[in-house]
Amino acid sequence: MKFAIKTVAASVLLMSASAVFAQQGQTVKIAWLDPLSGLMAAVGTNQLKSFQFLAEEFNKKNPAGVKFEIIGIDNKLSPQETTSALRSAMDQGARYVVQGNGSGPALAIMDALEKHNARNPGKEVLFLNYAAVDPDLTNSKCSYWHFRLDADTSMKMEALTTYMKDLPEVKKVYLINQNYSHGQQVSKYAKEMMARKRPDVQFVGDDLHPLAQVRDFAPYIAKIKASGADSVITGNWGSDLALLIKAANDAGLNNVNFYTYYGSVTGSPTAMGAAAAGRVYMVAYAHMNLPGPLNQIVRDYKQKFNDDMYTGSIYHAYTMLSEAFVKAKSTDPVKVAAVMEGMKFNSFNGEVEMRKTDHQLQQGLFISKWEKAGGKYPIDSENTGHTFVPVKYYEPYVASTPTSCQMKRP
Numbered sequence: 001m002k003f004a005i006k007t008v009a010a011s012v013l014l015m016s017a018s019a020v021f022a023q024q025g026q027t028v029k030i031a032w033l034d035p036l037s038g039l040m041a042a043v044g045t046n047q048l049k050s051f052q053f054l055a056e057e058f059n060k061k062n063p064a065g066v067k068f069e070i071i072g073i074d075n076k077l078s079p080q081e082t083t084s085a086l087r088s089a090m091d092q093g094a095r096y097v098v099q100g101n102g103s104g105p106a107l108a109i110m111d112a113l114e115k116h117n118a119r120n121p122g123k124e125v126l127f128l129n130y131a132a133v134d135p136d137l138t139n140s141k142c143s144y145w146h147f148r149l150d151a152d153t154s155m156k157m158e159a160l161t162t163y164m165k166d167l168p169e170v171k172k173v174y175l176i177n178q179n180y181s182h183g184q185q186v187s188k189y190a191k192e193m194m195a196r197k198r199p200d201v202q203f204v205g206d207d208l209h210p211l212a213q214v215r216d217f218a219p220y221i222a223k224i225k226a227s228g229a230d231s232v233i234t235g236n237w238g239s240d241l242a243l244l245i246k247a248a249n250d251a252g253l254n255n256v257n258f259y260t261y262y263g264s265v266t267g268s269p270t271a272m273g274a275a276a277a278g279r280v281y282m283v284a285y286a287h288m289n290l291p292g293p294l295n296q297i298v299r300d301y302k303q304k305f306n307d308d309m310y311t312g313s314i315y316h317a318y319t320m321l322s323e324a325f326v327k328a329k330s331t332d333p334v335k336v337a338a339v340m341e342g343m344k345f346n347s348f349n350g351e352v353e354m355r356k357t358d359h360q361l362q363q364g365l366f367i368s369k370w371e372k373a374g375g376k377y378p379i380d381s382e383n384t385g386h387t388f389v390p391v392k393y394y395e396p397y398v399a400s401t402p403t404s405c406q407m408k409r410p
Helices: 004-018 041-060 079-091 105-117 154-164 182-198 218-227 238-251 268-272 293-305 313-328 334-338
Strands: 027-034 069-074 098-099 126-129 144-148 172-180 202-209 232-235 257-261 280-284 344-347 351-353 363-371 387-395
Touching: 027 041, 027 079, 027 105, 041 293, 069 079, 079 105, 079 144, 098 105, 105 126, 105 144, 105 202, 126 313, 126 334, 154 182, 154 280, 154 363, 154 387, 172 218, 172 313, 182 202, 182 232, 182 344, 202 218, 218 238, 238 268, 268 344, 280 351, 280 387, 293 313, 313 334, 313 344
Parallel strands: 027 069, 027 098, 098 126, 126 144, 172 202, 172 232, 232 257, 257 280
Antiparallel strands: 280 363, 344 351, 363 387
């Protein structure tokens, strides 16, 4: 009898182990589709390295017992190139795709996957968006196969304007943004939200310029100077922010504060340097000196590459996938998508939730300020001796914005 009980217990253990680790030892191929050429190549190169570095970290230990493999493909920041890159990725066996630079390429992936997944049952592909922030992607254009890990443009503007409304020195604001969906939305939401919170604030300029094409921002800085603005709001990223801030420093525009979305992204910290200390703010879901699991990764990455690991949503991607594989007892994208809807998990910035209605991650946001590194915030950006120091944290509900998504589920 004892033997029989032991045998039953052993078989139950085996069953539960095989149930939890049905996917153990599997290799999960993730295709990364972002720019490795052109003016935004430096940003893409950093993020591809970050994905590869974190794959190595999660391969040492993840609850699902899987191995992650990254396939990097240059999409040249073009929606058309992205579609052919996606085909190439699927030919190489990738069932998961990640992208973040530019909402046009993100939409191209979503459109292609809607068609592909409907026509190819059993070969479905899932899209994790780590940085493309046009709100339409989780509103009017939402897709069941798309999950966004960054906070969208409207969420960040909600936090940013909530912070700015309490600053009496903010009276005249100049908007300068890249002329595509995200930049247009920054302009739109800044005006709408500021009018609601501080109707006395004047907008004294609203420029849209071509994405990743401007090499000299001096003419724009001259307009900002002439406008009498005390504040600039910009959603610019990559070379478009680095060159904008460099031009501001060169012109001695030191009486204007910049409120940015992407101040920590490749090139911008070097362009800011000591000259911009105390004058540049950033809204983001992280900062360089966050305590907890991301801290050691940021340090190890810097030691290995002499570069900054600033895209924390990559950590979200691996954490969420690993936990979803365990819950789904599978790496099949169909089963994984079903468990990721509404999923709550602990990431580097506390508990976050993948909202079921629109697949938009709900997470807290920081306002941080460019200052000298040291004390509680020792990790600097791009070896400048400066870093973004948090000045305000907003809980997820503060920055959360409603959705109009009518999700079509398969």
